[in-house]
Amino acid sequence: MANQMNSEIVGSIDMRVVDAMISFSERVDSLIKSETGSFYGDSPLYTFASRVDSAIRSSSASYEADNEAHNSTTTNVSSQTLTQQPHFHHLHQSKGLNLKDGRKEENGLNGLSRKVSSSSMLLTPQTDDEILQSSKLKRFTFKELKTATRSFRPDSLVGEDGFGSVFKGWIDDETLTPTKSGTRMAITVKRNNQDSLLGYSEWLTEIKYLGQLCHPNLVKLIGYASEDDHGFLVYEWMARGSLDNHLFRRAFDCETLSWTIRMKVALDAAKGLALLHGDEVHLIHRNVKTSNILLDSNYNAKLSDLMLARNGPEGDESHVSTRVMGSYGYVAPEYIATGRLTKKNDVYGFGVVLLELMSGKRVLDRNKPIGEYNLVEWAKPLLIDRKRISKVMDARIKGQYSEREEVRIAHLTIQCLSVEPKLRPTMDEMVRSLEHLQDTKDA
Template sequence: MKCFQFYSGDRKDEPKTPTANSLQSSFTDHEIKQSGSELNSQDVSNTSSESRGRNQFPNLSERASFLKVFSFSELKQATKNFGRTTKIGEGGFGCVFKGVIKSSDDPAERIDVAVKQLGKRGLQGHKEWVTEVNVLGVVEHPNLVKLIGYCAEDDERGIQRLLVYEYMPNGSVEDHLSIRSLTPLSWDMRLRVALYAARGLAYLHEEMDFQIIFRDFKSSNILLDEQWNAKLSDFGLARLGPSEGLTHVSTAVVGTMGYAAPEYIQTGRLTSKSDVWSYGVFLYELITGRRPLDRQRPKGEQKLLEWVKPYLSDAKKFQHILDPRLEGRQVLKSAHKLSLVANRCLSRLSKTRPKMSEVQEMINQVVEAYTGCGNPQPSLKSKDDNKASEDSQSKGKRRLSDIKIVDSAWLLRVWSSKLVRTC
């Protein structure tokens, strides 16, 4: 689904945490400048207060030095002149191409990259491009897609704005949840994705001395690397959280239908709890294999949250919303536990929603209950594997309606755990 504007111990891969000193001049009242010309970075609607004070992203010229600056000719060569054979995606921003560049560490080594080229969308498109550079230029985490560098050139050919990311060969989570996918995600993998996505959001919200609100969290913005690790991507709509003493950021309302929190749609007041709502929607997407909004389905099934509601209170009914590609007694029990976490995230009153660090701990408890450990390993099955396991799984299938699923007392125990910090 496209993004649009609404109107109504220690590990080697541990994230580097930016500090206030590293962002000395960041998030001030600067305007972002294009090469050669000044560009106001306010929302196009000019109805937002985010152009004032701390809510402004830093100037490109003050960006962290580890980002590489590419020339347009370099990226043209890397993508075979942005040829059709190298095109791997297209969205509201523009087109994405697969490319090959020299490694910074070893010039003899070639690495695959994804090159995103800005479409001719004018002011708003450039603003999102700048936001991507400024967000991914200061944050680094195993569950955020790495930005390698960018290109910003103005010449007789026009304005060239491109971003160069690490290549994520296994596409998006949305791709694999689609009914057309030849590699649907196993339940183990869905739990893994849920956990890694929660880690990424928790880092943005709570693990730096400033807060970033994603604002467009959805399955198509969660990409999978070669080892099927999930990483958040596409930060063009990201915003800084409120300044100290303030409760929210007032913005023009943008996002994706089906994911946006109700209070944000109604008031334009943005908080980190808006991301928590979107994450709760995503958990039901993992459970059901359905999109949050699908106009191709019968009228009563088009809105995911409305469709699942009647099935949540009865264990015998709950199995009817489980993705039919998922089978097994343990999967059903685990999916119900995950739905309890989703329900906490989908509280209508934003203040009662958990923080993402708390959500992360609850998801980890779900993972441990299902796998016996806190980090499920990828286990994608081929068609042959699925066919071979059909007989053994079908024996238990007719007994699914008799399973007594754990009730909400389980979540209460997790929520009250010493491992979870309460608000």
């Protein structure tokens, strides 16, 4: 951790403690993941690790909320910290808001049919009620989601994440009402766990941001609900799960991704980030990683989880000062050292994803020898040496790419992982480079 912290950041000692806690939880999580190979992380060990990680991250989030309220130029999604407001029951008391009303607004899906200007709701300060009332998402009732998931039965549970339990359900694709299991449209239902402090603030952030955006490379948020101490988020179903699952978990139903599919996934993810970074949206994802890149049945990749997202710097500001949030291994070094958040933090995270796609290795893996535990540190010297790039490449896809492709993707990865943020490309530039790589291969 850097010796000198930005003067705008309050509580540097607390931040170092929180960062150490997150580092520890990530290492525990990485170890347990490496020992389990279950789809969506549904083993008891992985579930336990997820809950430990969730609690630690939420503690960090509460520190951030405490200290950003007085100095942030962007909108806090909640005036309460997570520790002060860990539950959802107060939503039922919101003035003028009836969460029991399950009627569909328009078609239940909200997209951006026009460009969002910098003065849009993404940046405009809003109260909690205004965020929920302005959303055109479907307001589900608890009864509807209970029916859609067959009463949240164990055989509907597909895993756990930092927010809570993840279930598969079914609804009518036109009316958005529950249907018999296996009929009409599959959905993903996330239910916040009572023992998880990651809750209301992240729930509202997801609704505020992802609820307004519609793009082929962003997961669709269909609706939400609140019941007593639980918050719910309803998404489109992504049939092939996460990129993390395909690269690392070795589940029985996950085939090794080909080089062609890996480069398609990289391009799709880059397009999603480029949309977020554009002037019309102006968001920093802040948690770019393989587990937040989901694949549909045709291997189309979509970014998920905007729960940690922040508005980018406004006006002449060069950065946003925040508590360090994100996933260990994917967070840019300058953000860890200073708390100064820019879009280049996402670019660094994307570079880590590229490296994982190339190598088929986790960014952090305790099962590796000491010198190979940290993938970025191990791989960077190899990537800058044309003769040694092949040592980084995943042996499972050997022969599926040309030497030119190997060198080019290594060069792009090194650019994204540059220690100097200014030397990293923008996501628009990454999209163009990856499209060119794909076009020249086709030619």
